[in-house]
Amino acid sequence: MARAIQAKIIAAQDQAKLFNNRQMLTNMEPTDYSKIGEENKKFQPFFNLWTTTDVWRKSYKSWMHDAFEELDAQKLEETVDASNKTMAQVIRLFRDKELPGIMKIAEAIKNEVEEFKPLVPLALGLRTDGMKERHWAVISEKVGFEVKPYEGFTFQNCIDMDLPKFTDICVDVGERAGKEYNIETSMAKMKREWEGIDFRLIPFKNTGTYSVAGFDDAMAMLDEHIVLTQTMQFSPFKKPFEAEIEEWNATLLNVSECIDEWIKCQGQWMYLQPIFDSPDIMKQLPSENKKFKNVDKNWREIISATKATPNVLKACAFDKLLQKF
Numbered sequence: 001m002a003r004a005i006q007a008k009i010i011a012a013q014d015q016a017k018l019f020n021n022r023q024m025l026t027n028m029e030p031t032d033y034s035k036i037g038e039e040n041k042k043f044q045p046f047f048n049l050w051t052t053t054d055v056w057r058k059s060y061k062s063w064m065h066d067a068f069e070e071l072d073a074q075k076l077e078e079t080v081d082a083s084n085k086t087m088a089q090v091i092r093l094f095r096d097k098e099l100p101g102i103m104k105i106a107e108a109i110k111n112e113v114e115e116f117k118p119l120v121p122l123a124l125g126l127r128t129d130g131m132k133e134r135h136w137a138v139i140s141e142k143v144g145f146e147v148k149p150y151e152g153f154t155f156q157n158c159i160d161m162d163l164p165k166f167t168d169i170c171v172d173v174g175e176r177a178g179k180e181y182n183i184e185t186s187m188a189k190m191k192r193e194w195e196g197i198d199f200r201l202i203p204f205k206n207t208g209t210y211s212v213a214g215f216d217d218a219m220a221m222l223d224e225h226i227v228l229t230q231t232m233q234f235s236p237f238k239k240p241f242e243a244e245i246e247e248w249n250a251t252l253l254n255v256s257e258c259i260d261e262w263i264k265c266q267g268q269w270m271y272l273q274p275i276f277d278s279p280d281i282m283k284q285l286p287s288e289n290k291k292f293k294n295v296d297k298n299w300r301e302i303i304s305a306t307k308a309t310p311n312v313l314k315a316c317a318f319d320k321l322l323q324k325f
Contacts, residue, residue, distance in 0.1 A: 068153045
């Protein structure tokens with residue numbers, strides 16, 4: 001009923017604006033619709049009381065009895081804070097209106113919210129993104145009994161286990177899980193980003209082979225990712241991913257070194273290729289020509305493989321590429 005009344009008030013306010021605008025366009029005296037705003041102001045505490053009560057009761061039931069993996073702890077915290085704040089305002093506004101029935105309801109809901117509030121850190125801790133088997137095992141070991149979600153597990157089961165007594169433990173483990181999850185997702189994000197970074201090859205004159213047109217995208221991403229990865233290496237939460245971080249750091253450093261040598265080699269090859277393409281030079285400098293032909297053969301093989309697999313990470317992982325450059 002409260003929502004239906006609020007919708008009518010909003011519709012009336014919209015109509016009032018429309019009518020006043022039309023009156024202004026036709027040079028009519030605007031009608032005074034200020035009473036709509038006055039009634040809206042009077043009605044707001046009632047609207048806030050009933051809609052907050054509705055949201056609170058439905059949310060509480062869902063949090064306690066729906067599947068644990070569906071519990072959104074961030075939303076839970078927001079709802080608790082908003083409900084507490086709204087009910088405090090409602091009580092303050094109704095205190096002088098001599099409405100004991102309404103006051104009783106508002107105070108009852110505020111008490112329910114206050115009673116639930118200490119459980120918020122527990123929900124946030126246990127529903128942190130990144131909670132895995134190892135984290136539940138740590139909690140179980142510290143509290144002295146098994147704590148682990150199972151089919152049909154709910155937040156009410158956590159209360160029944162008396163876990164609120166161990167909130168600090170659950171919060172600490174949850175925070176660690178969250179920090180580890182940040183590392184895990186950052187690693188995955190970096191690897192995904194490299195999937196779209198390819199070498200762009202353009203034909204080089206009439207040689208039948210190619211050169212790389214710019215290394216800027218790869219270099220910019222390398223700088224960012226090397227710094228991020230090295231930061232992870234100093235993180236106290238790196239242990240579950242230590243080997244992966246070390247391997248990824250080595251991969252990035254190899255790509256960086258490969259690109260540095262690639263740029264140098266490409267510049268020299270592009271300069272020398274037209275020179276040694278001249279029959280006169282080949283005759284006059286047979287020894288140097290032989291050396292260049294060997295370099296040219298390696299270059300063409302590398303570029304051919306790169307054209308087939310242009311992804312920067314994969315291309316720089318070719319066998320002994322760095323040594324060849």
